Amino acid sequence: TGAALTDCVQLASVDRSGSLQSFKSNSPFGVDQTYTAMNLGRVSVGVESAHALVEAIASSPQCGLIEGGRTTPLVLNQDCAAIRKLLRKLPQDAAGGASHSRQPLVLTGFQTKDAGYLLGINLSPWSLEAAATLEAPEPCTLANLAEGDHSAAVQFAPGNHVLPLQLAPYGLTILKTTSPQAVAIGVRTEAQPGVMESLAAEVESLNRRDLNAALPFSGCSNLSFETVEASGLPAGWSLATRPDLGRVASITTDAVDGQHALEISAGADPVRVVSAGFAPPATGQLKMTFSLRPQRVAPGGSLRISYLTEEGHRELFTTLPASALKEGDPWRPFVFFEELPLGQATPVSIAFEAQNLSVLVDKIELESLAFPLTNLLPTESRRQRLKLVKVMQSARLALEDGRVTDCQQVLDGYWARFLMQHTPEAEQPVAAKQDKSEPEEEKAPSMTSRWKSYLPGFLRF
Numbered sequence: 001t002g003a004a005l006t007d008c009v010q011l012a013s014v015d016r017s018g019s020l021q022s023f024k025s026n027s028p029f030g031v032d033q034t035y036t037a038m039n040l041g042r043v044s045v046g047v048e049s050a051h052a053l054v055e056a057i058a059s060s061p062q063c064g065l066i067e068g069g070r071t072t073p074l075v076l077n078q079d080c081a082a083i084r085k086l087l088r089k090l091p092q093d094a095a096g097g098a099s100h101s102r103q104p105l106v107l108t109g110f111q112t113k114d115a116g117y118l119l120g121i122n123l124s125p126w127s128l129e130a131a132a133t134l135e136a137p138e139p140c141t142l143a144n145l146a147e148g149d150h151s152a153a154v155q156f157a158p159g160n161h162v163l164p165l166q167l168a169p170y171g172l173t174i175l176k177t178t179s180p181q182a183v184a185i186g187v188r189t190e191a192q193p194g195v196m197e198s199l200a201a202e203v204e205s206l207n208r209r210d211l212n213a214a215l216p217f218s219g220c221s222n223l224s225f226e227t228v229e230a231s232g233l234p235a236g237w238s239l240a241t242r243p244d245l246g247r248v249a250s251i252t253t254d255a256v257d258g259q260h261a262l263e264i265s266a267g268a269d270p271v272r273v274v275s276a277g278f279a280p281p282a283t284g285q286l287k288m289t290f291s292l293r294p295q296r297v298a299p300g301g302s303l304r305i306s307y308l309t310e311e312g313h314r315e316l317f318t319t320l321p322a323s324a325l326k327e328g329d330p331w332r333p334f335v336f337f338e339e340l341p342l343g344q345a346t347p348v349s350i351a352f353e354a355q356n357l358s359v360l361v362d363k364i365e366l367e368s369l370a371f372p373l374t375n376l377l378p379t380e381s382r383r384q385r386l387k388l389v390k391v392m393q394s395a396r397l398a399l400e401d402g403r404v405t406d407c408q409q410v411l412d413g414y415w416a417r418f419l420m421q422h423t424p425e426a427e428q429p430v431a432a433k434q435d436k437s438e439p440e441e442e443k444a445p446s447m448t449s450r451w452k453s454y455l456p457g458f459l460r461f
Contacts (some may be wrong), residue, residue, distance in 0.1 A: 020270070050079040050170040051125070057172070058106045058121045059085065086172055090117055100187045102355045103405040105130050105167070107187050111180040116140075118175040118184055122167035123405045129190040130165040140179035146172065160185070195404060202411050202420075203395045209419040210426035211388055215369035217286070219278040220350065225250050225260045225363035234262060235245045236276045240351070246271035256291045257363035258329045265296070265302075265358040272354075274308065277347030280340050281368030287337040288350065289367075294325040295362040301325065303354035305336050308349040314341060317351075325359065333363075337370060369422055391415045 090110060094117055097109035104124035110117040122128040134142070134156070141153040142163070156177075163184075167173055225234035232249040233239065239248050246266035256263040257269035264271060280286065286307060303325065316338045340348065352361055391410065398407035410416055 017053050045452060050083060053080050053083055054121050054170045054172060055123060057083075058123060083172055086146055086174060089174055090119060098183060100132070100184055102130070102187050102189050103403050104128060104408075105165075105187055105189050107132055107184055109183050112169075114180065116177040116180045116182045118163075118177075120165050120167060120173045120175070122169065122171045124192070124195070125169045126192045126195050128165075128167045128171075128192060130167070130187050131190075132163045132165060133186040134161045134182055135159075135180040135185045136161060136177070136179060136310065138179050138181060140177045140182050142175055142177045145176055147175040148234035156182075181336075192404075196399070199399050199404060199407050199411070203399050203407065205425070206395055206411065206416055206420060207392050208425040208428075209392070209423040211385055211423070212426075213369060213423050214367050215280045215281075215283070215285075215422070217281050217366040218279065220275055220364075220366060223366065224257045225262045226258045228260060233273075234260070237262070237273055240272040240274045240275070241270065245269045246354070248273045251360070254293065254360060255362050256293075261293075261360045261362035262352075263295075263358070263360055264352055265353040266354040266356065268356060269299075270304075270353050270355045272351050273349040277349045280309070280345050283368045283418070284340050285337070285368055285370060286340055286348070286362060287335065287367040287370040289333055289335050290364045291331045291333050291362050292320075292325070292430075293331045293362075294327050294329055294357070296358035297322050297325050297327045298356035302354075303357055303359055304351075304353040304355075305334075306351040306353070307338055307340065308351055309341055310346050315351075316340075322357070325357065331360075331362070333406045337385060343414075359407060388415065388419070392419070 052201040091112050092114050094110035097111055099106065099108040101107070103124055105125075105128060106121045106123065108119045108121075110119065118132065118134075120130070120132070136156045136158055138158055140156050142156060145152045150229075163175065165173060220236075222234050222236040225237075227235040228250045229235050234250050242382070246269070247265070248264050248271060250260045251263045252259050262273070264273060288305075290305075292303070299322065303320045304317050305320070306315050308315055317337055320334075350364070391413065395407050395410040395416065398410060
């Protein structure tokens with residue numbers, strides 16, 4: 001099969017649902033590539049997530065809140081409700097001042113005409129101990145608004161003071177001073193026990209993913225048409241057009257796989273045959289390889305290959321024109337690859353529709369994981385692989401730099417989660433036995449060698 005696919009034809013797809021926004025529009029690989037569209041990042045659980053809420057607050061220093069409305073009712077869990085209740089204690093007319101960041105802590109100052117505020121945010125799923133240095137040019141008192149009425153005001157003389165901070169996972173704190181001139185001039189964070197080890201394990205697992213992996217998909221049955229019903233149609237396949245418009249039947253005179261092939265013969269009116277519906281793969285990808293042999297090709301002849309989703313209301317398809325199907329050609333493999341619509345999983349069907357054409361179809365093979373497409377041009381395939389490698393390596397570099405928030409964001413991003421969930425780990429080479437002879441002195445690695453060590457094997461040169 002691998003040798004046969006070298007001359008395989010890659011088919012471009014068309015989304016018939018023109019009224020819907022293309023689900024590829026946000027693809028990290030660009031709108032011209034067939035890769036899943038949505039880069040959900042860390043907001044995957046929406047407004048229910050304290051994680052998403054504190055990240056939104058940290059990225060918007062003015063901290064405006066959307067309370068919801070008739071079309072977007074606000075539904076909050078207990079953690080989110082507590083965060084929003086605390087945030088409302090920050091006056092809406094407070095002007096944003098200096099911001100200090102030491103991952104995973106973000107500390108932002110706000111001032112009104114008679115008070116100063118420090119908003120501290122922990123962007124990690126771990127408890128955090130930190131400290132801020134407060135510069136007070138005049139005597140003032142400080143209260144922790146997160147502690148409510150139980151907070152005792154602390155008196156500060158003019159000068160610099162260290163303020164200890166303790167924040168819960170994805171937690172907030174607000175400190176209020178009676179002097180608008182009292183500002184934070186620096187922050188530091190304490191090491192979070194076990195955090196680096198946990199992130200390192202995730203990063204190592206991510207970087208072991210096999211980017212050459214392809215996962216066969218067995219959700220659709222009878223793909224080589226070997227099981228035939230009494231009607232002459234392959235089991236699991238049905239005629240979707242009137243029987244008098246053409247011929248759809250299993251034949252045994254010519255097959256590329258097994259004993260049977262599917263014959264579709266149509267005149268001016270299209271003839272369509274459809275598979276039984278099946279649950280789509282969890283990856284959202286569906287790659288179909290199939291073999292065709294044209295028997296009769298009339299002017300204007302064509303063969304449409306489709307994925308039908310949402311009970312047939314949405315069709316992702318490609319069309320082979322008569323110019324691509326020459327009468328008398330031998331069996332040839334084709335590939336149709338498409339990202340299925342995001343959202344609730346609905347049954348998918350495969351459809352072949354012929355017009356002014358008689359063609360044989362056989363040896364359908366499905367894969368639920370195919371990136372990048374191996375039958376693309378080598379340059380394009382390499383470019384796409386490099387995009388995935390960038391995701392993998394950015395997590396490692398962030399961890400090595402101690403940027404735990406950046407590292408966690410990469411790990412929680414769409415492609416990192418996709419790789420971790422659906423892609424198997426690459427087989428690790430067996431370590432060669434050590435030669436007990438006297439070792440030679442090794443030369444120091446060059447800059448090029450050090451860069452190569454960061455790349456997976458298939459990208460090294």
